[in-house]
Amino acid sequence: MQLATWNVNSLAVRLPQVIDWLLAHPVDVLALQETKLTDDKFPHAALAEAGYRAQWYGQKTYNGVALLTRSEATDVVRNIPGFDDELARVITATVDGVRVIGAYMPNGQAPGTDKFDYKMHWLKALRDWVREELATHPKLVLMGDYNITFDDADVWDPVLLKDTIHCTEEERYHLRALVALGLADAHRLFPQPEKSYSWWDYRDFAFRRNRGLRIDHILISEALKPLARRCVIDKPTRKNERPSDHAPVIVELDL
Numbered sequence: 001m002q003l004a005t006w007n008v009n010s011l012a013v014r015l016p017q018v019i020d021w022l023l024a025h026p027v028d029v030l031a032l033q034e035t036k037l038t039d040d041k042f043p044h045a046a047l048a049e050a051g052y053r054a055q056w057y058g059q060k061t062y063n064g065v066a067l068l069t070r071s072e073a074t075d076v077v078r079n080i081p082g083f084d085d086e087l088a089r090v091i092t093a094t095v096d097g098v099r100v101i102g103a104y105m106p107n108g109q110a111p112g113t114d115k116f117d118y119k120m121h122w123l124k125a126l127r128d129w130v131r132e133e134l135a136t137h138p139k140l141v142l143m144g145d146y147n148i149t150f151d152d153a154d155v156w157d158p159v160l161l162k163d164t165i166h167c168t169e170e171e172r173y174h175l176r177a178l179v180a181l182g183l184a185d186a187h188r189l190f191p192q193p194e195k196s197y198s199w200w201d202y203r204d205f206a207f208r209r210n211r212g213l214r215i216d217h218i219l220i221s222e223a224l225k226p227l228a229r230r231c232v233i234d235k236p237t238r239k240n241e242r243p244s245d246h247a248p249v250i251v252e253l254d255l
Contacts, residue, residue, distance in 0.1 A: 031102030
């Protein structure tokens with residue numbers, strides 16, 4: 001079973017890229033973030049022609065998440081139950097016996113701002129939700145754009161970016177707390193090239209200079225950890241014409 005996550009930074013703009021990518025990488029589940037479409041505009045028919053069923057939760061201009069699956073997705077939940085939030089950030093479903101949570105974590109803007117405080121509260125609510133889901137779904141995958149780096153190895157210049165957004169100790173605490181629930185960073189279960197990143201700014205030739213961050217993660221539960229066979233960042237996709245600023249991340253499980 002192959003699962004992937006990709007912040008497409010507008011599905012309306014990058015639908016042809018998504019379909020082409022799925023034809024080249026026929027994963028079983030693809031979690032999308034930043035679809036930036038209202039529900040009535042979601043291109044489910046075009047994706048069905050490519051062989052994928054879709055579950056989505058949209059929003060105009062910003063946010064928006066979706067799960068594209070080759071088989072039926074059941075027990076679908078949108079956003080975090082019990083957390084009052086009008087922003088479309090989470091979609092959860094069971095696919096082939098695996099509970100899949102696709103999430104677009106808040107950016108947070110900058111430490112000390114209202115948006116940063118919202119991010120901290122949102123991450124706490126997500127952790128509480130994931131804890132509940134793990135209790136009933138031991139085979140669980142939590143993947144998406146986390147907008148957080150694990151540590152300095154995920155940062156192109158950890159000195160320059162120390163304590164800036166995505167790299168603060170407060171954010172990393174919440175990421176470690178998710179792992180402490182009984183999850184593992186699939187990427188680091190395997191040897192990886194140095195300076196492996198999943199996001200590069202559009203400005204200052206950041207991609208060409210590999211000045212990036214690893215902020216797109218796939219966390220897998222302890223029940224799935226021994227079944228993991230590989231986890232890769234599909235960096236060449238960032239070379240597309242009019243690309244997303246994120247690259248897809250893929251995990252393969254022996255299921």
